Protein backbone atom coordinates (compact mmCIF):
# COMPACT_ATOMS: atom_id res chain seq x y z
CA UNK A 578 0.00 0.00 0.00
CA UNK A 579 1.33 3.40 -0.91
CA UNK A 580 0.86 6.65 0.96
CA UNK A 581 1.25 10.27 0.03
CA UNK A 582 3.61 12.29 2.18
CA UNK A 583 3.53 16.01 2.82
CA UNK A 584 3.48 18.07 -0.35
CA UNK A 585 2.12 15.10 -2.22
CA UNK A 586 5.50 14.31 -3.75
CA UNK A 587 6.94 11.22 -2.18
CA UNK A 588 5.24 7.89 -1.91
CA UNK A 589 6.28 4.48 -0.68
CA UNK A 590 6.80 2.10 -3.53
CA UNK A 591 6.24 3.67 -6.89
CA UNK A 592 2.91 2.34 -7.95
CA UNK A 593 1.17 5.68 -7.90
CA UNK A 594 3.98 7.33 -9.85
CA UNK A 595 3.76 4.57 -12.41
CA UNK A 596 -0.01 4.86 -12.60
CA UNK A 597 0.27 8.62 -12.94
CA UNK A 598 2.85 8.32 -15.72
CA UNK A 599 0.72 5.78 -17.62
CA UNK A 600 -2.40 7.89 -17.31
CA UNK A 601 -0.42 10.96 -18.36
CA UNK A 602 0.67 9.18 -21.55
CA UNK A 603 -2.93 8.14 -22.26
CA UNK A 604 -4.22 11.67 -21.79
CA UNK A 605 -1.55 13.15 -24.04
CA UNK A 606 -2.28 10.51 -26.70
CA UNK A 607 -6.00 11.14 -26.56
CA UNK A 608 -5.36 14.88 -26.85
CA UNK A 609 -3.14 14.38 -29.94
CA UNK A 610 -5.69 12.07 -31.59
CA UNK A 611 -7.14 13.66 -34.74
CA UNK A 612 -10.60 12.42 -33.75
CA UNK A 613 -10.24 12.74 -30.02
CA UNK A 614 -13.29 11.97 -27.96
CA UNK A 615 -14.35 14.71 -25.59
CA UNK A 616 -16.09 12.16 -23.39
CA UNK A 617 -13.08 9.83 -23.20
CA UNK A 618 -10.72 12.74 -22.51
CA UNK A 619 -12.91 14.14 -19.75
CA UNK A 620 -13.03 10.63 -18.26
CA UNK A 621 -9.26 10.30 -18.22
CA UNK A 622 -8.83 13.78 -16.73
CA UNK A 623 -11.43 13.03 -14.13
CA UNK A 624 -9.52 9.93 -13.05
CA UNK A 625 -6.29 11.94 -12.93
CA UNK A 626 -7.97 14.43 -10.60
CA UNK A 627 -9.92 12.07 -8.38
CA UNK A 628 -6.94 9.88 -7.58
CA UNK A 629 -4.70 12.97 -7.26
CA UNK A 630 -2.28 11.27 -9.63
CA UNK A 631 -1.27 14.61 -11.12
CA UNK A 632 0.62 15.39 -7.89
CA UNK A 633 3.19 12.74 -8.88
CA UNK A 634 3.97 14.35 -12.22
CA UNK A 635 6.76 16.82 -12.82
CA UNK A 636 5.82 20.09 -14.49
CA UNK A 637 8.39 20.12 -17.30
CA UNK A 638 7.32 23.44 -18.77
CA UNK A 639 10.23 25.91 -19.23
CA UNK A 640 11.10 27.55 -15.93
CA UNK A 641 13.31 30.60 -15.39
CA UNK A 642 16.69 29.65 -13.94
CA UNK A 643 16.84 32.86 -11.87
CA UNK A 644 13.35 33.25 -10.39
CA UNK A 645 11.87 29.79 -10.90
CA UNK A 646 8.77 31.14 -12.61
CA UNK A 647 7.41 30.14 -16.01
CA UNK A 648 6.85 32.03 -19.24
CA UNK A 649 3.57 33.65 -20.16
CA UNK A 650 0.71 32.72 -20.25
CA UNK A 651 0.94 31.45 -16.70
CA UNK A 652 -0.60 33.20 -13.69
CA UNK A 653 2.64 34.44 -12.26
CA UNK A 654 5.12 34.61 -15.13
CA UNK A 655 8.83 35.41 -15.00
CA UNK A 656 9.61 39.09 -15.44
CA UNK A 657 13.40 38.83 -15.48
CA UNK A 658 15.18 41.03 -18.03
CA UNK A 659 17.07 38.33 -19.89
CA UNK A 660 15.61 35.12 -18.57
CA UNK A 661 17.14 31.73 -19.29
CA UNK A 662 14.61 28.93 -19.26
CA UNK A 663 15.14 25.25 -18.53
CA UNK A 664 12.60 22.41 -18.16
CA UNK A 665 10.92 22.48 -14.75
CA UNK A 666 11.87 20.02 -12.01
CA UNK A 667 8.97 20.36 -9.54
CA UNK A 668 5.58 18.64 -9.48
CA UNK A 669 2.54 20.51 -10.73
CA UNK A 670 1.20 22.96 -8.16
CA UNK A 671 -2.43 22.64 -9.23
CA UNK A 672 -4.51 20.22 -11.24
CA UNK A 673 -5.44 23.06 -13.61
CA UNK A 674 -1.71 23.62 -14.28
CA UNK A 675 -1.45 20.02 -15.40
CA UNK A 676 -4.40 20.37 -17.75
CA UNK A 677 -3.11 23.64 -19.16
CA UNK A 678 0.34 22.09 -19.71
CA UNK A 679 -1.12 19.17 -21.65
CA UNK A 680 -3.99 20.79 -23.52
CA UNK A 681 -3.55 24.55 -23.42
CA UNK A 682 -7.11 24.74 -22.07
CA UNK A 683 -8.06 27.31 -19.48
CA UNK A 684 -9.43 25.76 -16.31
CA UNK A 685 -12.99 26.99 -16.93
CA UNK A 686 -12.96 25.06 -20.20
CA UNK A 687 -11.61 22.13 -18.27
CA UNK A 688 -14.49 22.22 -15.80
CA UNK A 689 -16.91 22.34 -18.71
CA UNK A 690 -15.33 19.14 -20.00
CA UNK A 691 -15.53 17.43 -16.64
CA UNK A 692 -19.17 18.47 -16.32
CA UNK A 693 -19.76 16.99 -19.76
CA UNK A 694 -18.19 13.75 -18.62
CA UNK A 695 -20.55 13.82 -15.64
CA UNK A 696 -23.44 13.78 -18.12
CA UNK A 697 -22.48 10.25 -19.16
CA UNK A 698 -22.06 8.91 -15.60
CA UNK A 699 -24.41 7.71 -12.88
CA UNK A 700 -27.96 6.42 -12.88
CA UNK A 701 -29.29 9.32 -15.00
CA UNK A 702 -26.44 9.02 -17.49
CA UNK A 703 -26.97 10.25 -21.05
CA UNK A 704 -25.84 8.25 -24.06
CA UNK A 705 -22.23 9.35 -24.84
CA UNK A 706 -23.25 9.49 -28.52
CA UNK A 707 -25.90 12.10 -27.69
CA UNK A 708 -23.33 14.11 -25.75
CA UNK A 709 -20.84 13.98 -28.64
CA UNK A 710 -23.58 15.10 -31.00
CA UNK A 711 -24.36 18.15 -28.83
CA UNK A 712 -20.81 19.44 -29.08
CA UNK A 713 -18.82 20.82 -26.16
CA UNK A 714 -20.65 24.14 -25.75
CA UNK A 715 -24.19 22.80 -25.80
CA UNK A 716 -23.25 19.84 -23.58
CA UNK A 717 -21.72 22.23 -21.02
CA UNK A 718 -25.06 24.06 -20.91
CA UNK A 719 -27.01 20.82 -20.42
CA UNK A 720 -24.62 19.87 -17.61
CA UNK A 721 -25.98 22.82 -15.59
CA UNK A 722 -29.38 21.11 -15.33
CA UNK A 723 -30.48 18.62 -12.70
CA UNK A 724 -30.59 15.10 -14.19
CA UNK A 725 -34.39 15.00 -14.04
CA UNK A 726 -34.60 18.24 -16.06
CA UNK A 727 -32.59 16.73 -18.91
CA UNK A 728 -35.76 15.74 -20.72
CA UNK A 729 -35.94 14.31 -24.22
CA UNK A 730 -36.90 17.65 -25.79
CA UNK A 731 -33.98 19.43 -24.09
CA UNK A 732 -31.54 16.79 -25.31
CA UNK A 733 -32.89 16.93 -28.85
CA UNK A 734 -32.64 20.74 -28.80
CA UNK A 735 -29.03 20.54 -27.61
CA UNK A 736 -28.22 18.30 -30.59
CA UNK A 737 -29.80 20.57 -33.19
CA UNK A 738 -30.05 24.14 -31.98
CA UNK A 739 -27.52 26.96 -31.67
CA UNK A 740 -25.75 27.42 -28.34
CA UNK A 741 -27.70 30.66 -27.91
CA UNK A 742 -31.03 28.84 -28.09
CA UNK A 743 -29.81 26.06 -25.78
CA UNK A 744 -28.48 28.55 -23.25
CA UNK A 745 -31.83 30.32 -23.22
CA UNK A 746 -33.71 27.03 -22.80
CA UNK A 747 -31.45 25.94 -19.93
CA UNK A 748 -31.80 29.32 -18.21
CA UNK A 749 -35.59 29.08 -18.46
CA UNK A 750 -35.48 25.69 -16.73
CA UNK A 751 -33.17 27.05 -14.03
CA UNK A 752 -35.41 30.11 -13.57
CA UNK A 753 -38.42 27.90 -12.83
CA UNK A 754 -36.74 26.97 -9.55
CA UNK A 755 -35.86 30.53 -8.54
CA UNK A 756 -37.93 33.23 -6.89
CA UNK A 757 -39.06 35.83 -9.44
CA UNK A 758 -36.57 38.43 -8.20
CA UNK A 759 -33.68 35.99 -8.51
CA UNK A 760 -34.36 34.99 -12.10
CA UNK A 761 -31.76 35.86 -14.72
CA UNK A 762 -32.06 36.45 -18.43
CA UNK A 763 -29.26 34.73 -20.33
CA UNK A 764 -26.81 37.00 -22.17
CA UNK A 765 -24.78 36.36 -25.30
CA UNK A 766 -21.61 37.59 -26.91
CA UNK A 767 -22.55 40.04 -29.65
CA UNK A 768 -19.64 41.21 -31.79
CA UNK A 769 -19.28 43.95 -34.40
CA UNK A 770 -16.16 45.25 -36.09
CA UNK A 771 -16.11 48.98 -35.40
CA UNK A 772 -13.49 51.69 -35.85
CA UNK A 773 -11.64 53.08 -32.88
CA UNK A 774 -13.50 56.43 -32.51
CA UNK A 775 -16.88 54.67 -32.52
CA UNK A 776 -15.76 52.24 -29.85
CA UNK A 777 -14.48 55.13 -27.73
CA UNK A 778 -17.78 56.94 -28.17
CA UNK A 779 -19.75 53.88 -27.04
CA UNK A 780 -17.49 53.22 -24.07
CA UNK A 781 -17.71 56.84 -22.98
CA UNK A 782 -21.51 56.73 -23.12
CA UNK A 783 -21.58 53.40 -21.26
CA UNK A 784 -19.52 54.79 -18.37
CA UNK A 785 -22.21 57.23 -17.21
CA UNK A 786 -25.10 55.76 -19.17
CA UNK A 787 -25.43 52.73 -16.92
CA UNK A 788 -26.27 55.14 -14.09
CA UNK A 789 -28.94 57.25 -15.78
CA UNK A 790 -32.38 57.19 -14.20
CA UNK A 791 -34.05 55.11 -16.92
CA UNK A 792 -31.49 52.36 -16.37
CA UNK A 793 -31.39 52.53 -12.54
CA UNK A 794 -34.74 50.82 -12.31
CA UNK A 795 -34.04 48.04 -9.82
CA UNK A 796 -34.49 45.26 -12.37
CA UNK A 797 -31.74 42.78 -11.52
CA UNK A 798 -32.56 40.10 -14.10
CA UNK A 799 -30.02 41.65 -16.46
CA UNK A 800 -26.96 43.87 -15.93
CA UNK A 801 -26.96 47.67 -16.06
CA UNK A 802 -25.09 47.40 -19.38
CA UNK A 803 -27.80 45.23 -20.95
CA UNK A 804 -30.46 47.69 -19.81
CA UNK A 805 -28.49 50.65 -21.19
CA UNK A 806 -28.06 49.01 -24.60
CA UNK A 807 -31.72 48.11 -24.71
CA UNK A 808 -32.62 51.67 -23.77
CA UNK A 809 -30.32 53.25 -26.38
CA UNK A 810 -31.76 51.21 -29.26
CA UNK A 811 -35.36 51.41 -28.06
CA UNK A 812 -34.88 55.19 -27.76
CA UNK A 813 -33.56 55.24 -31.34
CA UNK A 814 -36.75 53.55 -32.58
CA UNK A 815 -38.87 56.15 -30.74
CA UNK A 816 -36.90 59.15 -31.98
CA UNK A 817 -36.17 58.02 -35.54
CA UNK A 818 -39.30 56.01 -36.39
CA UNK A 819 -39.97 57.94 -39.62
CA UNK A 820 -36.39 57.69 -40.81
CA UNK A 821 -36.36 53.96 -40.08
CA UNK A 822 -39.58 53.53 -42.06
CA UNK A 823 -38.04 55.36 -45.01
CA UNK A 824 -34.94 53.18 -44.67
CA UNK A 825 -37.09 50.07 -44.78
CA UNK A 826 -38.77 51.17 -48.04
CA UNK A 827 -35.38 52.02 -49.55
CA UNK A 828 -34.00 48.60 -48.62
CA UNK A 829 -37.00 46.75 -50.02
CA UNK A 830 -36.76 48.66 -53.32
CA UNK A 831 -33.05 47.82 -53.56
CA UNK A 832 -33.71 44.16 -52.84
CA UNK A 833 -36.53 44.00 -55.40
CA UNK A 834 -34.26 45.65 -57.99
CA UNK A 835 -31.46 43.19 -57.24
CA UNK A 836 -33.86 40.28 -57.80
CA UNK A 837 -35.01 41.76 -61.13
CA UNK A 838 -31.40 42.36 -62.20
CA UNK A 839 -30.51 38.77 -61.40
CA UNK A 840 -33.49 37.50 -63.42
CA UNK A 841 -32.77 39.71 -66.43
CA UNK A 842 -29.02 39.46 -66.25
CA UNK A 843 -28.71 35.92 -67.59
CA UNK A 844 -27.42 36.69 -71.13
CA UNK A 845 -24.28 38.63 -70.20
CA UNK A 846 -22.35 40.36 -67.46
CA UNK A 847 -22.51 43.84 -68.93
CA UNK A 848 -23.69 46.99 -67.13
CA UNK A 849 -27.38 47.05 -66.04
CA UNK A 850 -29.64 47.77 -69.01
CA UNK A 851 -31.41 51.17 -68.97
CA UNK A 852 -34.87 49.64 -68.54
CA UNK A 853 -34.17 47.85 -65.28
CA UNK A 854 -32.16 50.82 -64.03
CA UNK A 855 -35.16 53.05 -64.70
CA UNK A 856 -37.45 50.56 -62.94
CA UNK A 857 -35.18 50.66 -59.89
CA UNK A 858 -35.28 54.44 -59.76
CA UNK A 859 -39.04 54.45 -60.15
CA UNK A 860 -39.54 51.87 -57.46
CA UNK A 861 -37.43 53.94 -55.11
CA UNK A 862 -39.18 57.18 -56.10
CA UNK A 863 -42.65 55.72 -55.55
CA UNK A 864 -41.70 54.66 -52.09
CA UNK A 865 -40.19 57.89 -50.87
CA UNK A 866 -42.07 59.57 -48.02
CA UNK A 867 -44.96 61.70 -49.16
Ligand SMILES: [Zn+2]
Nearest residue numbers: 641644655657
Ligand atom coordinates in the same frame (compact mmCIF):
# COMPACT_ATOMS: atom_id res chain seq x y z
ZN1 LIG B 1 12.75 34.89 -14.07
